[in-house]
Amino acid sequence: MVRSQHDVASRIESTLSDCGLHETLITDFMAALGSDAVNWLNDTCQQLTAADLSARALMFLKFSGQTKGRLGYQLEHTSLDNRWSVGGLVRLVLLQKSLTSAAGQRETLIREIYRLSGNNEKYLLARGLSILDAEGALLDIALDMGRTNDENLLAALVQNNPYPARFYTEDQFNRLVLKAAFYNLDLGLIDKLDKRINPELIELCNDFIDEQDNAGRDFTNSIYIITGRY
Amino acid sequence: MQFFDPHIHMTSRTTDDYQRMYASGIRGVIEPAFWQGQARTSVASFTDYFDMIIGWERFRASQFGIHHYCTIGLNPKEANNLEIAEGVMDILPQYLVKEGVVAVGEIGYDDITPMEDRFLAIQMGLAMEFGLPVLVHTPHRDKLGGTRRTLSLIREVGIDEDMVIIDHLNEQTLPLVLESGCWCGHSIYPDTKMSEQRMVELLKRYGLEKMVVNSAADWGVSDPLKVPKTAKAMLEAGFQEEHVTQVLFNNPIDFFARSGRINREEVATTIQVDQTKLWQENSALRGQEPIVQC
Numbered sequence: 001m002v003r004s005q006h007d008v009a010s011r012i013e014s015t016l017s018d019c020g021l022h023e024t025l026i027t028d029f030m031a032a033l034g035s036d037a038v039n040w041l042n043d044t045c046q047q048l049t050a051a052d053l054s055a056r057a058l059m060f061l062k063f064s065g066q067t068k069g070r071l072g073y074q075l076e077h078t079s080l081d082n083r084w085s086v087g088g089l090v091r092l093v094l095l096q097k098s099l100t101s102a103a104g105q106r107e108t109l110i111r112e113i114y115r116l117s118g119n120n121e122k123y124l125l126a127r128g129l130s131i132l133d134a135e136g137a138l139l140d141i142a143l144d145m146g147r148t149n150d151e152n153l154l155a156a157l158v159q160n161n162p163y164p165a166r167f168y169t170e171d172q173f174n175r176l177v178l179k180a181a182f183y184n185l186d187l188g189l190i191d192k193l194d195k196r197i198n199p200e201l202i203e204l205c206n207d208f209i210d211e212q213d214n215a216g217r218d219f220t221n222s223i224y225i226i227t228g229r230y
Numbered sequence: 231m232q233f234f235d236p237h238i239h240m241t242s243r244t245t246d247d248y249q250r251m252y253a254s255g256i257r258g259v260i261e262p263a264f265w266q267g268q269a270r271t272s273v274a275s276f277t278d279y280f281d282m283i284i285g286w287e288r289f290r291a292s293q294f295g296i297h298h299y300c301t302i303g304l305n306p307k308e309a310n311n312l313e314i315a316e317g318v319m320d321i322l323p324q325y326l327v328k329e330g331v332v333a334v335g336e337i338g339y340d341d342i343t344p345m346e347d348r349f350l351a352i353q354m355g356l357a358m359e360f361g362l363p364v365l366v367h368t369p370h371r372d373k374l375g376g377t378r379r380t381l382s383l384i385r386e387v388g389i390d391e392d393m394v395i396i397d398h399l400n401e402q403t404l405p406l407v408l409e410s411g412c413w414c415g416h417s418i419y420p421d422t423k424m425s426e427q428r429m430v431e432l433l434k435r436y437g438l439e440k441m442v443v444n445s446a447a448d449w450g451v452s453d454p455l456k457v458p459k460t461a462k463a464m465l466e467a468g469f470q471e472e473h474v475t476q477v478l479f480n481n482p483i484d485f486f487a488r489s490g491r492i493n494r495e496e497v498a499t500t501i502q503v504d505q506t507k508l509w510q511e512n513s514a515l516r517g518q519e520p521i522v523q524c
Contacts, residue, residue: 147307149267153296175341178371206404207374212427214401218419 003108005035008042015045016089019131028080029089040070041090047099048103052126053105058120060098063122081093082160082189083127088158089123092131099132107137119150126156136167146176151183158190165192177226181208184230187222231471234497235457236260236482237336237365237397237417240298241287245514247447247454248294253263254458258297258497260486261287262336262365263313267303267449271316276304280321284330289509295501301335301365302326309349310341319352327362332486333357335365336397339376347383352385363393363488365415366404375404375513381410395442395485400424401432408436412486417446420468426463433464438473442482449523 009030015028020057030038045061067090076087084092091172095113102109110132114125126145142164145157158164158180164173167176173196180187187193205226212219233256238250240261240460243494251259261283270276277362283300291298302325304318323333334357350366351484357364369376377396393412398417407414416424416432424432445456453459461474483494505513505520 144310147269147310175371179341182371204372204375209370211373211400211402216349216425 005038007051009038011045012041012093013040015093019083019092019128020098021089025081025084025089029086030076031085032086033090037070037090038077041093043095046068047081047096048156049101053102053112054227056098056102057109057116058112060094061116061118061121063094064124065118065122067091067094075225087120088124089128091120092128095124095128095132107133119153121151122148123149123156124150126153127161129157130161130166133163137165142167143172146179152220154180154183155185158185160189160191162191164190165196170196170198170200174198174204178204178208181205181220181223184218184220187225188222193225202227231255231458231461231474231479232257232259232498233457233461234447234480234482235416235445235447235454236442236486237262237446238454239439239448240291240447241283242265242449242455243447245290245294248291248296251454252295254455256296256455256457258299258483258492259291259333260365261298261300262333263300263302263305263447263485264336264367265307265442265475267310269308269495270314273314273321273407276314276318280325284325284328286512287508288330289507291515293503293505293507293514295503297497297501299330300488301333302328303335303337303353303444304329305336306338306340306346306367306369309346310343315345315349316402317462319349319356322335322356323360324346324354324358326362331362332489332492333359333363333365335363336367336524338367338370338380338397340367342379344378348407349372350380351383353385354384355390358387358389360492362487363395364389366394366396368396373398374402374406377406378503381406381412381425384410384412386392393488397444398446401428404432404436413440413481415425415442415444417444418453418460420451420453424458428458429460430463430467432471433469433477434467438476438481440481440485441477442476442485 013026048057048059065088071087078086099106099109129142133197145153148154158188205223234255238259280302288298304315307408308317334353337350354364354506393416395413396407397415399414404414408490416429418424418426418429443457443460445454447454455477460477464474481499487493502524504522504524506513506522
């Protein structure tokens, strides 16, 4: 029995390890989960095998939607680091298992999941972009996410996320940063911002500051990281 | 005094709003086609929405004594979905010929992308083809850059600048538009965009010609009475009633009159409300005694 529980946990750890997550993060996650949740997650993963992609996407979304009920609100939202919560990593395990054996259809499945997804799955895809896509093939999805008015989704895309700095053009990156400023997000959490600051971005941010000043509105002080103006 | 709100999304408002607007002197509105708060997933959603703002909503406004017109177009945010955007371009002509449609709009920039460039230019071309004015939205972010690019595209496409109103202007962008032949729209909002007091300062500084004010009220926190409230602020600041009427009634109607489908006389004409009327067997009443003025 003990041996079986160990094997189950190992399979989940291995799945997260395949995602390139740090060992400490995985250890913390497993410690937070508890045996009931580990068993549920393992059993659920075994069911994510439908051959039809749409069916598999729906199956993933069904189980992802059960995460809240299985973990409870507090555990679901327990932060493990600056990107991942316990609920987020449960969904990442489910997603990674769904993509296993999708082989050449992996990107198609991700697109189908994005098309059908709810808010939590969108946050997952945003945070996981750099894990799911090493080539920038999902850039169009990232840009589409960036058009959101959901501050949480925008934050998942723009903060502590290496994907934009890696794959966005200068103009795309500038627009994303400006939108983050518009939503008062902490720009200091944008990955490699210091490497991507450019004259156009500085001008955009200075215009933004002038506009907010005219309207008597507050804005994030972190914008001065870009403009250098105090 | 009578007022005209040339930019308000009445499908998102209640009958209480219509009643308060009428009581405050608003006699006509223009409802620009716009984003619904989340992305549409098919062209058919646009079809039903366009049908609603030229049909049911126009009827609903008339039930409360308010003349209702609309503008039709693909909003900038959804111009980034290529498949849907192209589909909307295909159906636009059948709406641009409708009687209650007084302009192409609101079109413009959101994220200022090449796709937005493309569909903004196409729609300006459609406006020229159908002899309609254009209502241009300026973006929430990089408003200055978006306004510059809008003016540049207007010149590139070759549309008569007098047929274009550029909306949501502020202290930064108004001077740019004043240098052009375009009309100048300003949206008065409770917290964002422009306040009544800031608007009054702009009118004092730049005059009244081609100046237009609207509430841009929608499903967000907004106020459908911002046009009459701006009138109050203008009067308190020393403007005469004729000045208020010029900015808050004559100017907007005169601009959209370039469509040939609206004029001051029509908007000033009292609608004889008859709440016994139905639209596709539907009434705006819920058991109340119908008002019949005719």
